[in-house]
Amino acid sequence: MDGHQVQQPRLRDQVRAVIRVNRYSIRTEKSYWYWIRYFIRYHGMKHPRDMGPQEVNGFLTWLAVQRNVAAATQAQALNALVFLYAKVLDKPLGEIGQVVRSKKPKRLPVVLSHEEAMRIINRLEAPYRLLASLMYGSGLRVTEACRLRVKDLDFNQQVITVRDGKGAKDRTTLLPGPLTTELESYVDGIRRSWKGKDPALRKPCSLPFALSRKYPKAGSSIAWQWLFPSQALSVDDLGNTVRHHIHVSSVQKAVKRAVEDAEIGKPAGCHTFRHTFATELLKRGNDIRTVQDLLGHADLRTTQIYTHVLGQGFAGVRSPLG
Template identity: 70%
Template sequence: MASTGSTNLKLRDQVRRVIRLNRYSIRTEQSYWYWIRFYIRFHGVRHPQEMGPKEIQEFLTWLAVERNVAAATQNQALNAIVFLYDKVLGIPVGDISGTTRAKRPPRLPVVLTHDEAMRLIAELSSPYDLMASLMYGAGLRVVESTRLRIKDVDFSRSIITVRDGKGGKDRTTLLPGPLLEKLKNHMGRIQAEWKMANPDYWVPVSLPFALARKYPNAGQSLEWQWLFPSHDCVPDESGNIVRHHIHTSSVQKAVKAAVKRSGIGKAAGCHTLRHTFATELLRRGSDIRTVQELLGHSDIRTTQIYTHVLGQGFAGVSSPLG
């Protein structure tokens, strides 16, 4: 955005400030700025204050018709633009009902059998095997598994706390029994290195929002250490060097490669393990409301898609063939 000059730099600062005041996740911040910048560039780097419903409709329609984006992608762009006008600029969006909407074709998620999931996990090396096991055994999203900290695993209550999940929500989910010893050993190694003052732990871990200012030593405390740390140190939003968790793309690449080696023959990835968690729980008789809570779905209709994957959405109707 160099060609936009100081005006758009100021706009980005405004967007960042309002997003953080509303405590949105860093992923939402990145996504929203991506679409806001795309919208501005699409209209020849005009300032959003000079545009309105007509330009918004043109951009969203172009995404649907010319770029052929998915409905979820168009909705994400719309949410970002509405946020910009409503929350940042304080300008009503106006009537954009004439926008051509991307179609939302009904698709069932790819799921694995239990044996296929275990074959996939067996193809992974440490720590990716443990992360994949948590995606399948606890229903975690890939980003949720990478963001786990030592304090999020509660062995006494057999629960995992997912913080700042999708939609900025916290939730608890199952701590799978078969992973207890593996997790204890994994966390024990981290604790031992931390106690020995391994140079990796001299650099504080990244912390959410203003926590680093409120608790200056929290980034070097044991409970805030990443469960799956990266060895790379990067600057945070304030320019301070911090240690981050394993990047989601590393996990995704490892799982994709494991799918090929396993010979499963399905277009599977990290999220497939979460889908399989849900279908396995329902297949084994778990209540759909409980599965909804474990997955962190705000709408039960999202969870109900898994009943169709299992073929349980036909109200007891059987084929006339037999």
């Protein structure tokens, strides 16, 4: 072998580079790499370029038959492998043949009553109480709530802009009226700390990968400050010391403890607030298409599951018992 031959970047680095050029979210990056690595291990560490449709078919079928994964999980694995072959290896899969589809039943989501949701929220301390209030009041996913920046709140229009939500899409949702005063005061506190050159804000906040290259000073501006910053500093992809947003796992742990303390008798978590947001809006007579837009669902069928939670999927039919 020629000692001067240029070595190919590791597959992990190739995947990361293509994902970031395409502006996929960090969560998608982690998810795709998880499935790509799983696929490689399943086939005895063979490199994907030495495999193809037959091996992809075998892996997806094994997930459904042996691992009994949900249909959405199997689809996510397929998406990751389609991406790998088409975008990274430049070797599109084409027809992969008949795959055994996962038949794991989709369970109805757990939802809370308004009173149960408030019982949990009122057991949380700052900043978790405000985060949970936004998950319930605006229908945010926990990652979306954690990633909010000062510029994402529009108090005049009473809307919150969710940047790079699931599927790397932006959307707007409700800024809850009862939270307006508290949020305005909260943002004013961040502004005062920023103007006063608070040591906690001395380091810039982390920015999306492409933006940090194009506008390196944006991380020090008030507009880009995180609403819920992490206490610890971290290092970004360019080697700069930055402040990231609060870690999702810390919010999940706090909510889990509050659910236990509230003794509501349901297996609830952060995502339950989002489910409850949707069911409460439908219960109050809001149009399902509007709810779909607020949640950022690409497919109306995803939103329609909440009508089954409410028992509204039967075209107004009532039981003969009354």
